[in-house]
Amino acid sequence: MSGNTVKHLVIHGRVQGVGYRYSMRAQAQVEGVTGWVRNRRDGTVEAMVAGEPAAVERMLAWARIGPAGGSVSQVVVEDGAGEFASFEMLATA
Secondary structure, three states: OOOOOOEEEEEEEEEEOOOOOHHHHHHHHHHHHHEEEOOOOOOEEEEEEEEOHHHHHHHHHOOOOEEEEEEEEEEEEOOOOOOOOEEOOOOOO
């Protein structure tokens, strides 16, 4: 995955029960990125996004808005690690 960027995201706000994970997976397919997304018990959504730098930046921009039914208050972004074959929804952590 040379030349790829990997970012770890924690999304805060009204992001559970609004289709955030499903919408993020669909957007990941549009952007051609890999990784995963899951709900967390604290009410946030966590994701790992990997791909070409421009595609990852577009995913970060999308994450700050989210789906129409949600309301994102903050996205904490850190460098991530890993290689992923697809973009998956994982079980709640």
